[in-house]
Amino acid sequence: MTRASAPGKIILLGEHAVVYGRPALAVPVTQVHVDVDVSDSARRGVWIHAPSVDLHEELNALPSDHAVASVIHNLFFLTRNLHSPSGRGAGGEGEFPDLEINITSSIPVAAGLGSGAAVTVALTRALSAHLNYGMHDEQVNAFAYEIEKLHHGTPSGIDNTVITYARPVYFVRNQPIETLKVIEPFTIIIGDTGVGAPTKQSVSDVRKLWEADKTKWERVFDEVGEVVQAARQKIETGDWRLLGGLMNRNHELLQEMTVSSPELDTLVSAARDAGALGAKLSGGGRGGNMIALVEKENATAVAGALISAGGRRAWATEVAATIAKPTLR
Numbered sequence: 560m561t562r563a564s565a566p567g568k569i570i571l572l573g574e575h576a577v578v579y580g581r582p583a584l585a586v587p588v589t590q591v592h593v594d595v596d597v598s599d600s601a602r603r604g605v606w607i608h609a610p611s612v613d614l615h616e617e618l619n620a621l622p623s624d625h626a627v628a629s630v631i632h633n634l635f636f637l638t639r640n641l642h643s644p645s646g647r648g649a650g651g652e653g654e655f656p657d658l659e660i661n662i663t664s665s666i667p668v669a670a671g672l673g674s675g676a677a678v679t680v681a682l683t684r685a686l687s688a689h690l691n692y693g694m695h696d697e698q699v700n701a702f703a704y705e706i707e708k709l710h711h712g713t714p715s716g717i718d719n720t721v722i723t724y725a726r727p728v729y730f731v732r733n734q735p736i737e738t739l740k741v742i743e744p745f746t747i748i749i750g751d752t753g754v755g756a757p758t759k760q761s762v763s764d765v766r767k768l769w770e771a772d773k774t775k776w777e778r779v780f781d782e783v784g785e786v787v788q789a790a791r792q793k794i795e796t797g798d799w800r801l802l803g804g805l806m807n808r809n810h811e812l813l814q815e816m817t818v819s820s821p822e823l824d825t826l827v828s829a830a831r832d833a834g835a836l837g838a839k840l841s842g843g844g845r846g847g848n849m850i851a852l853v854e855k856e857n858a859t860a861v862a863g864a865l866i867s868a869g870g871r872r873a874w875a876t877e878v879a880a881t882i883a884k885p886t887l888r
């Protein structure tokens with residue numbers, strides 16, 4: 560059996576503007592993860608089990624653009640001409656190997672925590688390793704980006720990048736990945752509105768705004784970029800109060816982009832009222848999650864305030880300099 564895992568992620572600052580070439584900061588969230596096991600099957604076919612989404616199907620029963628099926632088809636295509644020592648190279652003449660693939664995930668879906676990219680990364684790693692088709696992180700990341708493009712239109716690539724490398728990143732589209740240096744661990748509360756919101760929709764709505772008035776929106780994106788640059792510096796020097804203020808400003812700019820929502824604004828205000836140093840929506844917006852920067856001793860109070868204000872779930876995650884790489888066994 561071959562197993563691989565991938566963590567969830569949150570975007571600290573810079574979402575949406577990152578699609579237009581501005582920088583963004585994102586960090587892995589290791590409390591939630593996707594685990595994929597691949598083993599040889601005694602029966603014919605490629606059997607996929609993903610109990611958290613009630614999926615138990617043979618590959619060919621799934622539409623080829625299905626999130627899981629598209630990863631498998633594209634990976635089989637990549638490895639097709641492979642002559643693997645174990646003889647498990649995928650498919651001479653269109654033949655697929657017989658496999659059982661088990662996918663378990665604790666990452667909530669459509670909540671801005673990167674569940675789709677984490678499934679792609681973990682599945683790519685487990686399947687490629689099982690087929691003896693070695694892939695470096697760069698290859699996994701590039702492959703996962705192609706898959707993200709199939710499903711999300713014009714993604715920046717930030718999700719697949721932070722999840723593949725499983726460390727805090729300073730990300731600029733189409734640029735080499737830069738590690739975000741974290742001077743000391745800091746605490747973020749993640750608050751879930753409970754409202755599922757497809758990122759594709761908010762990204763496409765922001766594009767419409769931009770197309771209607773590029774001068775205005777380029778200026779807004781520039782300001783997001785400046786906020787992100789300043790925030791990077793605060794994280795590198797440990798200036799948490801100023802970082803909080805920058806998160807608040809980023810939330811205002813996201814409101815201007817129309818990607819916040821009443822539920823997100825309620826949770827953001829509740830976090831600030833409970834003593835958070837700053838709070839903002841995180842990810843595509845319109846629903847999903849918000850994040851709040853807190854002093855450790857205040858974490859329980861802020862999480863409690865989010866639940867009292869209607870949040871579905873609130874939990875703390877620590878952002879640290881070095882995050883263990885996902886395991887591959």
Ligand code: PMV
Pocket residue numbers: 570573574575576577578670671672673713714715716717718758762841842843844
């Ligand atoms: O909703 P999420 O967490 O997948 O975040 C998407 C981030 C955006 O900037 C809105 C889109 C992108 O591709 O970068």
